[in-house]
Amino acid sequence: MTTTGFLTDSTLCIGCKACEVACKEWNQIPSDGYAWSGMSYDNTRALGATTWRHVQFVEGEFTSGFGGSAPGQPPAWEFSSDVCKHCENAGCLEACPTGAIVRTEFGGVFVQPDVCNGCSYCVVSCPFGVVEKNLEDGRAFKCTFCYDRQKAGMEPACAKACPTESIQFGKLDDLRDRAQIRLLELEARGIDDARIYDPVDSSVGGIHAFFLVRGDPRIYNLPPHPEVPTIYLKPGWKSAALGAGLLVLGTMAAFFTGGNSRSE
Amino acid sequence: MKTDDEKKPRLPDAASEERLLALRDEAARSGVAAGPGIRPAGAPFPQVEIGNAARLDYYRLPVLKNPQWTWEVPVYFFVGGAAGAAAVIAAVAGWAGAEKSLVRDARKIAAAGALLSPPLLIADLGRPSRFYNMLRVFKPQSVMSMGAWTLAFFAPSSVATLVFELRQDLLPRFLRRALPAVTGSMAAATGTVMATYTGVLVGATVVPAWNQNVKILPIHFAASGLGSAVGMLELMGHDDNQPLLALGISAALVECAIGAAIERSANPADEPLKRGSSGWVVRMGGILSGPIAFLLRAGSSVAGRKTGRRLRRAAAVCSVAGSLLTRAGWVAAGNASSQDNRIPLGLPDQRPAPRR
Numbered sequence: 001m002t003t004t005g006f007l008t009d010s011t012l013c014i015g016c017k018a019c020e021v022a023c024k025e026w027n028q029i030p031s032d033g034y035a036w037s038g039m040s041y042d043n044t045r046a047l048g049a050t051t052w053r054h055v056q057f058v059e060g061e062f063t064s065g066f067g068g069s070a071p072g073q074p075p076a077w078e079f080s081s082d083v084c085k086h087c088e089n090a091g092c093l094e095a096c097p098t099g100a101i102v103r104t105e106f107g108g109v110f111v112q113p114d115v116c117n118g119c120s121y122c123v124v125s126c127p128f129g130v131v132e133k134n135l136e137d138g139r140a141f142k143c144t145f146c147y148d149r150q151k152a153g154m155e156p157a158c159a160k161a162c163p164t165e166s167i168q169f170g171k172l173d174d175l176r177d178r179a180q181i182r183l184l185e186l187e188a189r190g191i192d193d194a195r196i197y198d199p200v201d202s203s204v205g206g207i208h209a210f211f212l213v214r215g216d217p218r219i220y221n222l223p224p225h226p227e228v229p230t231i232y233l234k235p236g237w238k239s240a241a242l243g244a245g246l247l248v249l250g251t252m253a254a255f256f257t258g259g260n261s262r263s264e
Numbered sequence: 265m266k267t268d269d270e271k272k273p274r275l276p277d278a279a280s281e282e283r284l285l286a287l288r289d290e291a292a293r294s295g296v297a298a299g300p301g302i303r304p305a306g307a308p309f310p311q312v313e314i315g316n317a318a319r320l321d322y323y324r325l326p327v328l329k330n331p332q333w334t335w336e337v338p339v340y341f342f343v344g345g346a347a348g349a350a351a352v353i354a355a356v357a358g359w360a361g362a363e364k365s366l367v368r369d370a371r372k373i374a375a376a377g378a379l380l381s382p383p384l385l386i387a388d389l390g391r392p393s394r395f396y397n398m399l400r401v402f403k404p405q406s407v408m409s410m411g412a413w414t415l416a417f418f419a420p421s422s423v424a425t426l427v428f429e430l431r432q433d434l435l436p437r438f439l440r441r442a443l444p445a446v447t448g449s450m451a452a453a454t455g456t457v458m459a460t461y462t463g464v465l466v467g468a469t470v471v472p473a474w475n476q477n478v479k480i481l482p483i484h485f486a487a488s489g490l491g492s493a494v495g496m497l498e499l500m501g502h503d504d505n506q507p508l509l510a511l512g513i514s515a516a517l518v519e520c521a522i523g524a525a526i527e528r529s530a531n532p533a534d535e536p537l538k539r540g541s542s543g544w545v546v547r548m549g550g551i552l553s554g555p556i557a558f559l560l561r562a563g564s565s566v567a568g569r570k571t572g573r574r575l576r577r578a579a580a581v582c583s584v585a586g587s588l589l590t591r592a593g594w595v596a597a598g599n600a601s602s603q604d605n606r607i608p609l610g611l612p613d614q615r616p617a618p619r620r
Binding site: 037039040042045046048056058091094095096097098099100115116117118119120121123124125126127128129130131132133134135137138139140216218219220221223224225226227229230232233235236237238239240241242243244246247248250251252253254255256 | 319320321322323325326327328329330331332333349352353356357359360362388389390391392394395397398400401403405406407408409411412452456457459460461463464465466467468469470471474475478479480481482483485486487490507508510511514598602605608609610611
């Protein structure tokens with residue numbers, strides 16, 4: 001099977017949230033309640049157990065010729081639809097003690113709901129803060145990459161619903177080429193701050209759902225140096241071996257040389 | 265700058281909803297809604313500082329998720345750590361020919377911890393009825409999996425050791441010495457992992473306060489487990505046993521060194537270990553199980569017999585309480601750390617730490 005991916009091109013996103021709605025409908029995810037965040041028009045705030053697509057409302061500077069309001073007016077908007085990154089080296093998948101989280105034949109990372117027992121160790125292993133335990137249900141949830149739809153030869157619900165092709169679904173290699181072409185296109189039009197967010201140089205080793213954003217990726221809450229927590233295993237277990245050795249040797253020293261008699 | 269109050273979700277109120285309905289009605293009837301709309305609290309949106317080009321985050325929302333661990337987890341760290349260290353003490357004291365009562369009491373602590381640990385861990389699960397899935401796979405790259413397997417060997421072996429000790433008549437004569445020795449050694453071997461692996465468990469995560477201390481945590485937790493096991497034995501009446509005193513002093517000295525290292529650290533990831541409520545719990549745990557336990561134990565070795573035993577009992581209480589606070593403090597520090605977006609985003613430390 002070929003590895004599939006998402007290219008989320010934020011320069012095409014109009015913030016309509018059709019992807020959020022399509023995702024909720026197809027996957028029958030519970031509602032998040034009715035609360036205003038006061039953060040632009042982003043009342044969804046973040047990805048989570050009941051939010052697998054999240055449209056971010058980034059307030060940018062007015063740029064002459066590229067839209068936005070006049071200086072001093074409410075700022076211009078950038079939108080970007082966030083999603084599980086489906087990492088090449090996925091922290092959640094490595095950490096899962098039950099084997100509930102697996103790599104599918106499409107290269108996506110999938111939480112099997114019939115296996116997950118809700119230990120929430122994946123939650124502290126995701127460098128992007130995506131997977132979360134649903135406290136009412138007890139299990140961990142995140143984007144399934146529409147595994148069911150892909151199995152049936154269909155594209156994920158969010159990509160299907162996106163009216164501007166900001167969310168593009170396809171073969172990962174094709175999408176990477178397409179992103180480079182798009183970058184050149186944008187540059188030719190004078191947009192020189194567009195960039196691709198795909199941390200291939202970090203221990204995450206690249207992501208299957210990558211982004212084309214304008215400006216610093218941090219304004220989209222994308223960490224500049226995400227790390228898969230398995231990199232801490234070696235120093236951790238080394239230190240544990242040292243601790244265990246000290247525990248045994250210390251106890252032996254105390255009991256074999258310290259004398260067994262009571263004081264006096 | 266937004267205050268925490270402004271970050272709270274705004275809920276639509278009855279008046280604004282009523283007004284919206286009236287507007288909709290008006291529009292449906294006449295095709296035009298002429299009157300003014302509503303102005304929700306905090307309007308107009310957007311309200312982020314205009315012209316602040318230095319802004320490099322997303323409304324200061326956390327990048328990482330909160331660990332979502334319940335109170336059972338730090339309690340398990342404490343119980344499992346003490347039980348693991350107690351199993352090591354029981355085995356070594358047994359080999360060294362120490363008093364039988366000491367060996368037996370250490371085995372009791374190990375067995376009690378072994379019996380308490382699984383319920384604590386199962387209660388933390390979102391789906392407790394599926395606890396057995398923990399042994400569905402053997403996965404070295406998952407510390408949680410390694411811990412589950414370790415407990416799966418530690419629990420039966422330490423309980424069996426105590427049962428063989430208390431009911432030797434259940435065993436055929438030729439096994440009365442050999443079988444407890446075998447199960448006791450197994451409990452001690454897995455006990456060393458029980459006392460240390462929880463440090464790797466929290467260290468090998470994305471939470472900065474934890475992973476920046478991945479080298480310290482297993483040794484810290486081993487010393488904490490040893491201190492609490494020694495303390496429990498002292499409280500069970502072994503308060504004039506010299507090897508235990510030496511062990512208690514060693515554990516307290518390690519805790520002093522680790523506490524000093526944390527206090528002197530300039531790593532911004534260590535902030536939750538020193539500031540806010542989590543910082544106070546970590547500090548309290550460190551002071552009780554480090555300097556205070558050390559001074560009381562050191563004092564007991566120069567004091568007279570009666571005062572010495574009193575001092576050791578006081579030290580024992582401090583070690584046990586300090587160990588529990590240490591585990592709770594580190595988990596709380598991880599919760600605070602996960603909610604701070606500055607380290608994952610590599611932001612300069614230009615603003616006060618978020619209130620916890």
